[in-house]
Amino acid sequence: MSFPWANEYKPTNPLMQWMDQRLPLPRFVYNAVGAGYPVPRNLNYMWNFGILAGFALVLQIVTGVVLAMHYAANDKVAFDSVEHIMRDVNWGWMLRYAHANGASMFFIVVYTHIFRGFFYSSYKAPREMIWLLGVVIFLLMMATAFMGYVLPWGQMSFWGAKVITGLFSAIPLIGTPLQQWLLGGFAPDNAALNRFFSLHFLLPFVILGVIILHVWALHIPGSSNPTGVEVKQESDTVPFHPYYTAKDGFGLGIFLMLYCALVFFAPNLLGHPDNYIPANPLSTPAHIVPEWYFWPFYAILRAFTSDFLFIPAKLMGVLAMFSAILVWFFLPWLDTGPVRSGHYRPLFRKFFYALVVDVLVLGYCGGAPAAEPYVMISQIAATYYFLHFLVILPIVSSIETPQPLPFSITEAVLGKDDHATLAPATPAVA
Amino acid sequence: MSGATNGEGVRRRDFINIAAVSFAGVGGLAALYPLISQMAPSADVLAESSTEIDISAISPGQAIKAVWRKQPVFIRNLTPAEIAAADKVDVTTLRDPQTLEQRTTAGKTNWLITMGVCTHLGCVPLGAGEGEVKGEFGGYFCPCHGSVYDTAARIRKGPAPKNLEVPPHEFSSDTVVKIG
DSSP states (O other), X not given: OOOTTOOOOOOOSHHHHHHHHHOOHHXXXXXXXXXXXXXXXXXXXXXXXXXXXXXXXXXXXXXXHHHHTTOOOOTTTHHHHHHHHHHTSTTHHHHHHHHHHHHHHHHHHHHHHHXXXXXXXXXXXXXXXXXXXXXXXXXXXXXXXXXXXXXXXXXHHHHHHHHHHHHHTTSTTTHHHHHHHHHTSSSSOHHHHHHHHHHHXXXXXXXXXXXXXXXXXXXXXXXXXXXXXXXXXXXXXXXXXXXXXXHHHHHHHHHHHHHHHHHHHOTTTTSOXXXXXXXXXXXXXXXXXXOGGGHHHHHHXXXXXXXXXXXXXXHHHHHHHHHHHHGGGGHHHHOOOSOOOGGGOHHHHHHHHHHHHHHHHHHHHHHSOSOTTHHHHHHHHHHHHHHIIIIIHHHHHHHOOOOOOOSSHHHHHHOSOHHHHSOOSSOSOO | OOHHHHTOSOOHHHHHHXXXXXXXXXXXXXXXXXXXXXXXXXHHHHHTOOEEEEOTTOOTTOEEEEEETTEEEEEEEOOHHHHHHHHHSOGGGSSSOOOHHHHSOTTOTTXXXXXSXXXXXXXXXXXXXXXXXXXXXXEEEOTTTOOEEETTOOEEEXXXXXXXXXXXXXXXXXXXXXXX
């Protein structure tokens, strides 16, 4: 679906006309991310991050597929094969650093994309399905990133696998058999490494599939925009190409500069030195933490230190960690306010920034050792996290008086000039 | 008049449809079983499920780390003081109530054999090696999330829900123990 004033694909080249009648793939692309997709004219740079996330996924798939040509998923040789990539394979060091840091960049971009959604309430009707699919993509990303981190079979890989699969053992009755089924053994071993490699290769393509659904769902109502006012007329939109291909291109340039700075000047900045030690099942590293992008959730996991009612602390921690993401699925129905954009919601805006700070605090505690004061800070921050979604958001959205919205996107951009923005109030010819 | 001719009830075609789809469904589900079962521990992994260990060189107060099912096992020769410390605890106050006697073989209560796997998330606790931190209860200490175990390897503090697991074991002789 699109707006009635969308440009129509009219190929002039006979070959493209021939193609269009048989397999209208160019038409599909033209309507999806070309001149045939009308987009609100007022998008700011926060709207770059969807395209950037797609770019990061392609980057990961390309570097990942070539790394898989040199990597060996066997517990005896996996670590050595990664060192072989680093030392012997032509450009292997660059490809591996590009892949490892590409994961970090992917998460930076996706977190920005998610928080853009929080601020502008992009999850509200009629865009709930886009949001739900986005949360599914995020969960798939987390699984993919975790399994990828296991592949080098260093100390952090091994103990990461042990701790994360250990989460499942918290489930009553079926926990331990489930963990053994996931690992194919009693502890992470060759069986686990092999299946993680298989799934790490598969899941990015599953993500690609869900992204197609995500973009499909997006094209039904069209893109949201910083005012949160829906498109009303042709003057509210511009074609995606060339306007937003250019704007996204600029954002992509900035992205690539940051990415290259990481890959070429600080490739191990976000990694852990312990992962350059081969996996040793008999010795746990003194300080095990996941990669930075899991820290907020890891802090929530560790925040539960004593049993609550009849639920053991361990199970509570696991439930809370998963709930921290699952609560996003309910967001469209927790925030019931009629206004979308945080720009027009003064009270909501304050709590949005509080949530940003809260997640940063959780992230910091998740990377810190499991000791005081970090445990207590995590407990407070984790409590606030759930309060935000389950209590604050429903209350704020029901008591808040939003500021007046502009009549249209055009008015928000050009001001209240009826002659410039709308047809004259009275017909010129009677 | 039958249902098949007046358009009501179950027609022959309905029956064939349901039967065909059910049959295909059962077949499809049956085909899933091997796909799920292949992920469970394989025969060679299960075959490594017993090991014999010589414990003659472990003097009181010492402990060794052995390997069983690719996981560490702590074999500890408790001193009389450690046994006394474990027996002194009121069992009803424990998170996972067990006495030292329940966790060891009768007549060999000085041999405490447990998995070296924290019951929280599976890290290897410290305290079995020479000079490692034993925690405030003199047993084991898990550095990952701060669980503390006493001299009977019972959970006393921190997030772990259970005592360190005692693997099935028997003494083949006075100096050899078979685990698994």
